Amino acid sequence: MDYLKEYKSFVTSHYLSDGIRITVGIALPSIVLSYFNLLSAGIIVSVGAMCVSITDSPGPIHHRRNGMNACNVIIFVVSLLTGFIAPHPLLLGPFIFICCFVFSMIGVYGSRATSVGASALLVMVLNIDRKYEGLPIVINALYILAGGTWYTLLSLLLYSFRPYKLAQQALGDCIQSTADYLRIKAAFYDKEVDYNREYRRLLEQQVSIHEKQNLVRELLFKSRNIVRESTDAGRILVMQFLDIVDLFEAVMTSQYDYKTLQDAFGKTDILDRFHTIIIEIADALDETGIAVKSGTPIRTPKSMEEKINNLQQYFENFRDEHRTAENVEAFISLRHILENIKDIGERLLILGNYNNDKKKKTTVKTEELEYEKFVTHTDINSKLLKDNFTLKSNIFRHSLRVSIATLTGFIISQFFPFGHSYWILLTVIVILKPAYSLTKKRNYDRLIGTICGALLGLVLLYFVKSNDVLLAFMILFMIATYSFLRTRYLISIVFMTPYILLLFHFLAPHDFKSIFSDRLIDTVIGSVIAFLANAFILPAWEHEQVSDYMASTLEDNSRYFADVASLLSGKPVSLNDYKLSRKNAFVSLANLSDAFNRMLSEPKNKQKKVRELHQFVVSNHMLTSHIATLAYYANAMQVPAQEDYSSYTHIITSKLDNAKAVLLRQQRKTDISSFRESFATLNKKINELTEKRKEELNNGIMVSDTRKKLSAIKPVADQFNFINKIANDLEKLSTGLQ
Numbered sequence: 001m002d003y004l005k006e007y008k009s010f011v012t013s014h015y016l017s018d019g020i021r022i023t024v025g026i027a028l029p030s031i032v033l034s035y036f037n038l039l040s041a042g043i044i045v046s047v048g049a050m051c052v053s054i055t056d057s058p059g060p061i062h063h064r065r066n067g068m069n070a071c072n073v074i075i076f077v078v079s080l081l082t083g084f085i086a087p088h089p090l091l092l093g094p095f096i097f098i099c100c101f102v103f104s105m106i107g108v109y110g111s112r113a114t115s116v117g118a119s120a121l122l123v124m125v126l127n128i129d130r131k132y133e134g135l136p137i138v139i140n141a142l143y144i145l146a147g148g149t150w151y152t153l154l155s156l157l158l159y160s161f162r163p164y165k166l167a168q169q170a171l172g173d174c175i176q177s178t179a180d181y182l183r184i185k186a187a188f189y190d191k192e193v194d195y196n197r198e199y200r201r202l203l204e205q206q207v208s209i210h211e212k213q214n215l216v217r218e219l220l221f222k223s224r225n226i227v228r229e230s231t232d233a234g235r236i237l238v239m240q241f242l243d244i245v246d247l248f249e250a251v252m253t254s255q256y257d258y259k260t261l262q263d264a265f266g267k268t269d270i271l272d273r274f275h276t277i278i279i280e281i282a283d284a285l286d287e288t289g290i291a292v293k294s295g296t297p298i299r300t301p302k303s304m305e306e307k308i309n310n311l312q313q314y315f316e317n318f319r320d321e322h323r324t325a326e327n328v329e330a331f332i333s334l335r336h337i338l339e340n341i342k343d344i345g346e347r348l349l350i351l352g353n354y355n356n357d358k359k360k361k362t363t364v365k366t367e368e369l370e371y372e373k374f375v376t377h378t379d380i381n382s383k384l385l386k387d388n389f390t391l392k393s394n395i396f397r398h399s400l401r402v403s404i405a406t407l408t409g410f411i412i413s414q415f416f417p418f419g420h421s422y423w424i425l426l427t428v429i430v431i432l433k434p435a436y437s438l439t440k441k442r443n444y445d446r447l448i449g450t451i452c453g454a455l456l457g458l459v460l461l462y463f464v465k466s467n468d469v470l471l472a473f474m475i476l477f478m479i480a481t482y483s484f485l486r487t488r489y490l491i492s493i494v495f496m497t498p499y500i501l502l503l504f505h506f507l508a509p510h511d512f513k514s515i516f517s518d519r520l521i522d523t524v525i526g527s528v529i530a531f532l533a534n535a536f537i538l539p540a541w542e543h544e545q546v547s548d549y550m551a552s553t554l555e556d557n558s559r560y561f562a563d564v565a566s567l568l569s570g571k572p573v574s575l576n577d578y579k580l581s582r583k584n585a586f587v588s589l590a591n592l593s594d595a596f597n598r599m600l601s602e603p604k605n606k607q608k609k610v611r612e613l614h615q616f617v618v619s620n621h622m623l624t625s626h627i628a629t630l631a632y633y634a635n636a637m638q639v640p641a642q643e644d645y646s647s648y649t650h651i652i653t654s655k656l657d658n659a660k661a662v663l664l665r666q667q668r669k670t671d672i673s674s675f676r677e678s679f680a681t682l683n684k685k686i687n688e689l690t691e692k693r694k695e696e697l698n699n700g701i702m703v704s705d706t707r708k709k710l711s712a713i714k715p716v717a718d719q720f721n722f723i724n725k726i727a728n729d730l731e732k733l734s735t736g737l738q
Contacts (some may be wrong), residue, residue, distance in 0.1 A: 005286060005287075005290070008290050008294075009176060009286075009289070009290055009293075010483075012169065012172065012290055012293040012294040013169055013172075013173060013293060014058060014165075014166050014169035014170060014173075014293075015483050015484070015486065015487055016479075016483050017165070017166075017169065018056075018058075018482060018483065018486075019478075019479045019480065019481070019482040019483030019484075019485075020479055020483075021056075021154070021155065021158060022050075022053045022056075022478075022482040023475065023478040023479045023482055024154070025049045025053055025150070025151040025154050025155070026046045026049045026050045026053065026151075026478070027046065027475065027478060029042050029045040029046050029049060029147055029150060030042035030043055030045070030046045033045065039507075041143055043507075044140060044143040044144060044147070045143050045144070045146050045147035045150065046147055047123065047126055047144060047147060048075060048123075048143065048144035048145060048146060048147025048148040048149075048150075048151070049147040049148060049150055049151035050122075050147075051071065051075045051119040051120075051122050051123050051144070051147075051148060052068050052071050052072060052075070052119065052147070052148035052151045052152060053151055053482070054071075054115050054118055054119045054122070055067040055068055055070075055071045055112060055115040055116050055119055056068060056151070056155050057111070057112065057115060057486070058166055058170060058215055058219070059112065059215075059218050059219065059222075060218055060219060060222040061156075061159055061163070062222075063112060063218075063222070064155065064159075065152075065156060067112045067113075067115065067116060068148070068151070068152040068155065069152065070116055071115075071116045071119050071120075071148060072145060072148040072149055072152060074116060074119070074120045075119055075120060075123040075144055075145070075148055076141050076142075076144060076145040076148075078099065078120045078123050078124050078127075079123050079124075079127050079140060079141040079144045080137065080138065080141040081095070082095070082123070082124050082127040082128065083127060083130065083132050083136075083137030083138075083140055083141065084137055086127065086128055086129075086130065086131060086132075087131055087133070089414060092128065092410070093407060093410055093411070096124070096128075096403075096406055096407055096410050096425070097403045097404075097406070097407045098403075099120065099121060099124050100121060100399070100402045100403040100406045100407070100429070101399045101400065101402070101403040102117075102399075103116075103117035103118070103120045103121050104117060104121075104395070104398060104399035104402045104403070105117075105385065105388070105395060105396065105399045106385075107395050107398070107399075107434075108384055108385060108388045108393075108395050109380055109384070118429070121429050122426070122429070123144060125422050125425045125426050125429065126422065126426075127140070128410075128422050128425070129422055164233045164234065164237060165295070166219060167216065167219040167220060167237050168237065168292055168293060168295060169293045170212065170215050170216045170219055171216050171237060171240060171241055171244070171289075171292055171293075172289040172290060172291075172292035172293030172294075173212050173289065173293070174209070174212040174213055174215075174216050174241070174244060174289075175244055175285055175286075175288055175289030175292060175351070176285070176286050176289035176290070177205070177208050177209045177212045178209060178244060178247065178248050178251065178285060179282045179283070179285035179286045179289065180205055180208075180282070181202070181205045181206070181209060181248070181251060182251050182278060182281065182282040182285065182344075183278075183279060183282040184198060184201050184202050184205055185202070185251060185278065186275050186278035186279050186282065187275075188258045189258070189261075189271045189272070189274050189275035189278070190275060191262065191266055191271075193258070195258070195259075199618050199621070202621065203593040203596070203597070203617060203618070203621060204593070204597060206586075206589060206590045206593050206621070207590045207593050207594045207597070209248065209586075209590070210586060210587055210590030210591075211590075213245065213248075213586075214587070216241050217241075220234075220237060220238055220241055236354045239354055240292065240351055240354055243347060243350055243351055244351065245579075245582075245583070246347065247344060247347040247348070247351075248586075249582060249628045249631065249632075250340060250343050250344050250347060250628075250632060251344060252624065252625045252628040252629075253340055253625065253628045253629040253631070253632045260330060260333075261330060261333065261334065264327050264330035265330065265334070268318070268322070270314075270315065270318055270334070273311055273314065274311070274334075274337065274338075274341070277307060277308060277311050277341060278341065280304065280307065281304070281341070281344055281345060281348060284304055284348055285348060287299065288348065288351055288352060298351065298352035299352075304345055304348070304349075305345065305349070308341060308342055308345050311338065311341070312338060312342070315334070315335070315338055319331055319334075319335075325694035325695075325698055328690070328693060328694060329690065329714075332714060332715065333715075333718075336715050340632065343632070391538065394434050394540045394545070395434065397538040397539075397540055398432070398433075398434040398540070400537070400538055401432060401533050401534070401537045401538055402428070402429065402432050402533075404533065404537055405428045405432060405529050405530060405532075405533035405537065406425050406428050406429060408529055408533075409424040409425045409427075409428045409525070409526060409529050410424075410425060412424065412525065412529075413425070423518065423519060423522035423523065423526065424522045424525050424526045424529070425526070426526070427446060427522065427523050427525075427526025427527060427529075427530065428526045428529050428530050428533075430442070430446070431443050431446055431526065431527065431530040432530050432533060432534065434540065435540070435542075435598050436534055436535075436539060436540065436541065436542075436598070436601070436602050436606075437542075437597075437598040437599075437600075437601030437602060438598070439530060439531075439534040440531075440534065440601055441489075441601065442489060442530075443527050443530055443531055443534075444490075445489045445490035445493055446489075446493055446523060446527055447523065447524070447527050448490060448493075449489075449490050449491075449492070449493025449494045449496070449497065450493060450497050450519065450520065450523045451520070452494045452497075453493060453494045453495065453496060453497025453498050453501075454497050454498070454501065454516060454519060454520060456494070456497070456498045457497060457498035457501035457502060457516075458516070460473060460498060460502070461501075461502075461505060467506070470502055470505070470506075471502075471506075473498075473502065474498075474499055474502040474503060474506075477495045477496070477498050477499035477502070478495075478499050480492070480495040481495045481496040481499055497519065500519070501516060501519065535603075541599075541602060541606045542595050542596075542598050542599035542602060542606075543599065543606060543607070543608035543609075545595070546592075546595050546596070546599065546613065547663050547664070547737075549588070549591050549592040549595045550592060550616060550663050550734070550737070551660045551663045551664050552588045552591070552592075553585075553588040553589055553591075553592045553620050554620075554656050554657075554659050554660040554663070554730065554734075555588075555656075555660055556581070556584040556585045556587075556588040556589075557585050557588070557589075557620060557623050557624055557627065557656065558652075558653050558656040558657060558660075559581045559584070559585070560581045560582055560584070560585035560624070560627050561623075561627045561630075561649070561652060561653065561656075561723065562581075562649060562653055563577060563578045563581045563582075564578075564627055564630050564631045564634055565630070565645055565646075565648070565649040566649075567631070567634040567635070568630065568633070568634045568645050568716065569645040569646055569649075582628075582631070585624055585627070586624070589620055589621060589624050592617055592620060593617055593621070596613060596614065596617045599613070609736070609737055612733055612736050612737050613737065615729075615733055616730065616733045616734075616737065619726050619729050619730055619733065620730070622722075622726055623723060623726045623727070623730070626719050626722045626723050626726065627723065629719050630716065630719045630720075630723070633715060633716050633719070645720075648720045648724070651724060651727075652720075652723055652724050652727045655724075655727035655728060655730070655731045656727050656730065656731075658731055658734075659727070659730045659731040659733075659734040660734075662731070662734040662735050663734050663737065685713075685717075686713065686714055686717050689706060689709060689713070689714070690714070692706050693706050693707060
């Protein structure tokens with residue numbers, strides 16, 4: 001691991017920026033009010049700020065503003081209601097159940113609505129033990145509202161100073177994630193590569209790239225001042241994002257028969273040279289991502305172009321020395337890999353030019369895309385909520401699960417009262433997620449993180465006696481907590497626990513041991529409740545819904561392939577339609593991969609047909625990669641249109657449609673019997689050209705028209721053959737998965 005690069009990446013990321021902003025927003029009210037001997041009021045204000053900070057996740061500013069404003073209203077109302085109901089346990093139980101259900105159900109409106117619901121539940125739980133009466137209840141709610149309002153104003157003010165910073169940081173993360181994907185692809189050129197392991201890593205990285213690309217789309221395409229090209233900065237960000245998506249497609253095109261390449265060239269150094277240059281390009285992409293995040297000039301290595309040219313020269317000399325009639329096909333594949341590397345290198349240089357070329361800033365034009373089609377929209381309407389009031393809805397089942405589990409935790413806390421029993425409820429609410437695998441991981445992270453963090457807090461309190469030093473540590477722990485909260489939950493909890501322990505140490509220095517034991521005991525109890533609820537209360541297993549992901553992937557890949565095939569045939573396809581179908585194919589593949597990875601974390605008896613499903617996921621990844629390769633030939637090489645492409649396209653899309661119909665238990669609709677001879681005709685033509693070329697090589701003829709024709713047609717024909725074979729495999733796998 002390059003620790004210097006990891007450090008630079010972290011300090012320039014929006015995660016650290018978020019951590020510092022949230023820490024300041026939460027800590028400052030308490031610090032300021034404590035100066036006026038109003039520490040207790042300051043802590044309540046900080047609670048309000050903390051609740052609103054949960055909803056301030058990265059996204060378009062108007063979404064963030066609306067989410068924070070809605071959160072302010074809701075936490076004020078919930079804190080009022082909780083204050084009036086808290087003294088009455090018989091009313092409090094049903095109130096907790098209803099709140100948990102309602103504020104979990106609003107998750108149907110998206111992730112930000114889920115965050116608002118989580119904030120409402122947090123403020124409810126934190127107010128359960130506050131036994132106020134009359135006016136103090138209202139004052140407490142007003143303090144919470146003041147804290148939320150303060151944080152909202154702080155966040156909006158910081159945004160007004162740097163409106164493009166978050167988009168830059170998210171784009172930089174997206175570029176770095178693409179670099180990691182390219183680095184994984186480079187591993188296929190190693191002699192001792194584990195193909196299964198690397199494919200699993202590719203699928204996992206595909207999910208990460210999808211998440212980061214989706215965030216950038218939200219930030220750019222839902223921001224009117226950016227898509228309307230009102231500033232150079234906005235135009236450059238849009239163009240860089242469009243280029244990085246194109247670059248990712250180019251990276252996906254590197255889908256070849258690596259075993260055949262190893263058989264042909266494994267005893268030489270040519271594949272090692274390819275591996276080295278790919279790693280260097282990935283490293284340069286990393287540096288580009290860090291530069292974009294920090295807003296500094298992009299320093300693409302000047303030697304990159306020279307190294308690629310040197311590799312091309314070496315390849316040509318190597319080919320002239322080692323080319324035979326037997327390895328001519330392998331050399332054709334290797335040459336196209338080299339062209340792909342050159343294409344990626346050129347795109348890398350273009351990314352740098354947007355920031356470095358002052359003249360280009362004022363002349364760059366964004367492409368005519370219908371940006372609204374590239375982002376998802378969730379309308380806030382009652383119909384969506386009503387449609388999810390069924391046990392078939394995962395959100396509905398999750399809401400019931402949270403309500404029952406939290407009520408159970410509340411009842412246990414009443415029979416076995418601890419000093420801070422609300423931690424039980426808080427643990428249940430934080431851990432329980434709609435997916436079993438996510439809850440399982442959160443449960444593990446919460447337990448291990450709490451134990452490690454508690455030990456860290458004990459060590460600090462034992463050795464450090466200065467309150468000023470402890471306060472400095474607490475601030476650092478807060479920053480770390482909120483910096484890692486959305487990415488590495490275990491690390492976040494490791495720092496959150498000593499931060500909370502230090503906070504209670506300042507508030508009640510003589511009661512530390514009981515706070516320490518309460519924290520551990522309540523966390524264990526809450527984790528056990530969450531684990532049991534996750535496994536036995538209306539569980540949602542991935543095998544119950546994975547068919548929808550599979551069908552969606554087949555449909556989107558089919559549409560992507562049809563658009564690419566139309567380009568090859570010379571038929572007009574709008575840029576908007578092509579990029580939209582490509583985006584949908586990538587997103588569907590990532591969703592399917594994510595669902596499969598979640599299934600692997602479930603109990604063994606709930607993992608249905610895992611081997612076949614793994615083959616299905618890998619086959620779809622290969623299918624998307626081969627379609628991307630075909631798109632590269634259509635866009636970069638300008639392959640001449642041929643009439644036969646329409647028949648190949650019909651065969652492949654029909655097989656994919658049939659596979660989808662099988663998964664959805666529908667009747668197969670397409671008959672392809674009349675087109676079955678098309679591929680035989682194409683392959684016969686390619687074989688004739690190949691044999692002719694081999695004969696020329698045996699006769700010492702290095703350059704000929706046959707060579708040019710074979711180089712132009714064979715790569716495209718190979719991709720159609722690969723795609724056809726994969727479509728055939730997917731059709732069979734779909735039948736076996738039913």
